[in-house]
Amino acid sequence: MEAEKMAKLTYFHGRGRAELIRLTLSACNIEFSDEFLYESKEYLKLIDDGKLLFKQLPLLEIDGRNLVQSGAIVRYLGRKGGLCGKNEDETVQIDMLYEGGRDFMSSVLPIGFRPEAEVLAEAKSKFLPKYMPLFEKVAAANGTGYLVGNSMTLADLSLLEPLLSYVEYFGSEIFNDYPALKKLYETLTSLDTISAFLKGPHRQRKNDEKYISDVKIVLAR
Amino acid sequence: MEAEKMAKLTYFHGRGRAELIRLTLSACNIEFSDEFLYESKEYLKLIDDGKLLFKQLPLLEIDGRNLVQSGAIVRYLGRKGGLCGKNEDETVQIDMLYEGGRDFMSSVLPIGFRPEAEVLAEAKSKFLPKYMPLFEKVAAANGTGYLVGNSMTLADLSLLEPLLSYVEYFGSEIFNDYPALKKLYETLTSLDTISAFLKGPHRQRKNDEKYISDVKIVLAR
Numbered sequence: 001m002e003a004e005k006m007a008k009l010t011y012f013h014g015r016g017r018a019e020l021i022r023l024t025l026s027a028c029n030i031e032f033s034d035e036f037l038y039e040s041k042e043y044l045k046l047i048d049d050g051k052l053l054f055k056q057l058p059l060l061e062i063d064g065r066n067l068v069q070s071g072a073i074v075r076y077l078g079r080k081g082g083l084c085g086k087n088e089d090e091t092v093q094i095d096m097l098y099e100g101g102r103d104f105m106s107s108v109l110p111i112g113f114r115p116e117a118e119v120l121a122e123a124k125s126k127f128l129p130k131y132m133p134l135f136e137k138v139a140a141a142n143g144t145g146y147l148v149g150n151s152m153t154l155a156d157l158s159l160l161e162p163l164l165s166y167v168e169y170f171g172s173e174i175f176n177d178y179p180a181l182k183k184l185y186e187t188l189t190s191l192d193t194i195s196a197f198l199k200g201p202h203r204q205r206k207n208d209e210k211y212i213s214d215v216k217i218v219l220a221r
Numbered sequence: 222m223e224a225e226k227m228a229k230l231t232y233f234h235g236r237g238r239a240e241l242i243r244l245t246l247s248a249c250n251i252e253f254s255d256e257f258l259y260e261s262k263e264y265l266k267l268i269d270d271g272k273l274l275f276k277q278l279p280l281l282e283i284d285g286r287n288l289v290q291s292g293a294i295v296r297y298l299g300r301k302g303g304l305c306g307k308n309e310d311e312t313v314q315i316d317m318l319y320e321g322g323r324d325f326m327s328s329v330l331p332i333g334f335r336p337e338a339e340v341l342a343e344a345k346s347k348f349l350p351k352y353m354p355l356f357e358k359v360a361a362a363n364g365t366g367y368l369v370g371n372s373m374t375l376a377d378l379s380l381l382e383p384l385l386s387y388v389e390y391f392g393s394e395i396f397n398d399y400p401a402l403k404k405l406y407e408t409l410t411s412l413d414t415i416s417a418f419l420k421g422p423h424r425q426r427k428n429d430e431k432y433i434s435d436v437k438i439v440l441a442r
Contacts, residue, residue: 053317053318053321053355053359054317054321054324054352054355055351055355065313067313067317068317069316069317069320069321071292071316071320072313072316072317072319072320075316076309076313076316079309079312088297088300091300092286092288092293092297095290095292095293095296095297096274096275096288096289096290096293097274098293099290099292099293100274100275100290103275130276131275134274134275134276138274
């Protein structure tokens with residue numbers, strides 16, 4: 001693939017709102033480069049160049065388009081990669097589960113912006129007890145190792161992101177009462193595309209002080 | 222349409238996360254009934270009945286489906302009603318603008334849950350100055366009275382919701398420097414479907430103390 005035609009993802013040097021896009025690009029086998037911003041002037045240049053419709057990151061340059069808004073970007077990639085279901089029954093089910101996965105993930109995103117211990121305590125007392133049983137039920141009823149149908153969809157990727165984070169922070173005991181989610185996690189992380197992503201250079205580190213500081217510097221907050 | 226087959230929207234007796242669904246149903250000319258919850262036991266019954274995938278409202282019962290998650294519901298209706306664009310170029314543009322409209326609307330949703338004056342002050346100092354010029358640019362460049370193409374899409378409806386609220390709170394002066402948004406607002410509110418919705422029983426009143434109290438009682442907070 002020629003360098004100028006390769007997809008390019010621009011964001012801060014961390015996970016945030018870009019990590020699901022990286023995961024989805026990888027799941028779709030789309031080659032891309034990560035562009036990290038460290039300075040406010042780089043951000044302002046993107047705005048001046050007219051690339052940021054809402055003056056927000058992430059930005060995905062792909063197929064001659066400047067895509068923004070993480071939900072819209074992930075759905076674009078999902079349509080392109082066949083991760084949005086085979087018919088309307090699957091499509092709407094995937095979309096509902098996708099949104100639930102984003103709500104589940106919202107418990108992890110503030111780590112570092114708010115004290116880590118506080119965010120994780122809230123996750124443990126509110127989010128895990130709410131979302132794990134709900135997703136377990138769906139995964140168990142479907143029974144294939146995926147949430148919908150018999151192959152990976154955006155629903156799985158949206159759920160996988162918080163699961164990866166929770167395993168990282170709390171260990172695989174999070175699956176103790178949730179065998180169908182354990183199977184789903186193992187199924188997804190064993191896929192060549194996902195496994196390569198998790199071991200490769202596109203996977204970003206947990207939120208740390210450097211990342212939080214980068215975000216504040218770039219956005220001049 | 223037989224009563225048992227008519228779409229039914231269940232939510233609190235107010236706008237919140239349901240109003241864009243009401244607007245979209247109306248724009249698609251889909252007949253529906255509003256079911257309002259006033260008591261915690263009604264909410265718990267919906268959960269017991271397995272109708273609320275994530276134990277959250279709104280719920281739209283339509284075409285034999287129990288749909289939840291407002292974004293997923295609106296996109297379902299958009300696909301059904303042909304409001305998602307004629308090709309991928311339009312579809313992804315509509316989806317990005319839809320998400321931007323939701324961010325713009327997020328400035329209005331907390332009214333009443335936080336003091337109205339405080340929310341409106343923040344809207345005036347942060348949200349209007351950010352979003353009005355951005356949407357004006359898109360509307361002016363397209364030039365048809367719609368954001369994308371030459372007919373109504375989900376992008377227009379997502380933007381129309383906050384515009385309706387801002388006109389209500391601040392008057393039509395909000396359009397003083399934004400002629401293309403004024404044209405868009407007039408175009409949309411002149412459509413038979415939208416005009417009928419705004420004058421009809423489905424349109425809910427502004428957030429008030431009763432609505433806030435209903436929400437807290439139903440969710441037992």
